[in-house]
Amino acid sequence: MRFTPIREILLGKHENAKVVIRGWVYRKREGKENIFILVRDSTGVIQCTVKAGSSAWADAERLTIESSLSLEGTVKQDKRAVGGYELSVDAISIVGLAELFPISKDKSEEFLRDVRHLWLRSRRMSLIMRVRGKVQKFTDEFFESQGFVEVSPPMFITSACEGGSTLFGLKYFDQNMYLTQSAQLYLEILIYSLEKVYCVAPSFRAEKSRTIRHLTEYWHIEAEQAFADMEDLMRLEEGLLAHICQRATEQCKEEFAELKADMSKLALVKPPFPKITYTEGIERLKAKGFKVMWGEDLGYEHEKALAEEFGKPFFIYDYPKQIKAFYCKTHRDRPDIAMSTDILVPRIGEISTGGAREDDKDTLVARIKEMGLKTDDYEWYLDLRRYGTVPHVGFGMGLERLLTWMLDLENIIDAIPFPRTTRRFYP
RNA sequence: GCCGCCGUAGCUCAGCUAGGUAGAGCGGCUGGCUGUUAACCAGUCGGUCAUAGGUCCAAGUCCUAUCGGCGGCGCCA
Incomplete structure (x- = not known):
């Protein structure tokens, strides 16, 4: 399996192409019609969208922050996505479902040093x-x-x-x-x-x-x-x-x-x-x-x-x-x-x-x-x-x-x- | 080694001055809504107030000690 680095997608090299990326869930926003999963790998962060009714929906719902996964989908240019490109997801493969990640919005220096x-x-x-x-x-x-x-x-x-x-x-x-x-x-x-x-x-x-x-x-x-x-x-x-x-x-x-x-x-x-x-x-x-x-x-x-x-x-x-x-x-x-x-x-x-x-x-x-x-x-x-x-x-x-x-x-x-x-x- | 500040919910903090029922936001969970941008709305769960002792009718709040953390000086890179 060839995995595409996220940076390449953000540079516009894979527009409208089917790709597979892998990485970790950086952020997730859930709605009735869409689930937006921001995925990071060592090269960058990209927004991935899962539509209601998609076979990937159930896995997208289960995903937690910092879960590791691979996603297959089509690269779309979209101004609504930070970075200008997003992945329209066809399939999700969860590698490691993360437990509740302790680091969230508010954080003190002291806590971040502890973790x-x-x-x-x-x-x-x-x-x-x-x-x-x-x-x-x-x-x-x-x-x-x-x-x-x-x-x-x-x-x-x-x-x-x-x-x-x-x-x-x-x-x-x-x-x-x-x-x-x-x-x-x-x-x-x-x-x-x-x-x-x-x-x-x-x-x-x-x-x-x-x-x-x-x-x-x-x-x-x-x-x-x-x-x-x-x-x-x-x-x-x-x-x-x-x-x-x-x-x-x-x-x-x-x-x-x-x-x-x-x-x-x-x-x-x-x-x-x-x-x-x-x-x-x-x-x-x-x-x-x-x-x-x-x-x-x-x-x-x-x-x-x-x-x-x-x-x-x-x-x-x-x-x-x-x-x-x-x-x-x-x-x-x-x-x-x-x-x-x-x-x-x-x-x-x-x-x-x-x-x-x-x-x-x-x-x-x-x-x-x-x-x-x-x-x-x-x-x-x-x-x-x-x-x-x-x-x-x-x-x-x-x-x-x-x-x-x-x-x-x-x-x-x-x-x-x-x-x-x-x-x-x-x- | 010397000096200062801090320790309250998973996280960020308020409450301490002047002692009188343990609070908020975020996160989690449940529901709603929305092409969302660290989304939003409603509900809900969640605490031996660092530890030990003391003062007091009553201590998160005052006093003492201890532990843990952060920083300043000195020393260094």
């Missing part, structure tokens, strides 16, 4: 998931074009990447292990053979953050590049973002329109991005009346204020060493300044952090001790500096934060099908 496994069927969620899939594809396209190799980092790790306080611990047989919070250190291993590597993989953070931009499990776009400096890094990052935004404007028009997401902001994402130093950021904030001291990390309000000025993604770089991780390289002539850069976007703030990694073994050992960490935990990491060390850079970008910004989502949880937050991890 997320059903809410994912909604038009809105499927559109977002489509864009998410595309953005992942665009990411692969970009790295492919730049000669990067996609690699697969581990999820089980033995020690922290950054500190330790935000790790999820777990029992690994008789030992304690953790879920990774970044693939960075593992990508660093791989540049010694592949030079340019990237991955898109989950990162886990046990931060009890209660905000619209935090997940405990999020997908992390990470890359590392050997023989590269900060300029290479920023060029890579802005190239990636610009490519994703460019391709989204080409391929995701319908999704943006239906989600009422503002697509015009994507056109502003063109290299080179605005770039300011941390010091300049502090000055700008002071000029705006914020009470910030050089050396303090920027808070969310600070980030938002700066991002508003630019109205598009931009870089902040050259942070004070003390607010950055142990592996961060510092300027040789300004040892208090870390070669680190963030990308900030309006409304969300930070979506990416990257930088040069310390490539000198002794400096790295000193930094590890300075931060109160144990060199024993980083023996293999130090090996990378013992055997053919190279200057290298890398970054990590939060896929869901990127999508939240692109699609104007109110909360990051809608950027991922199965969000894990401090309070929610079902289904």
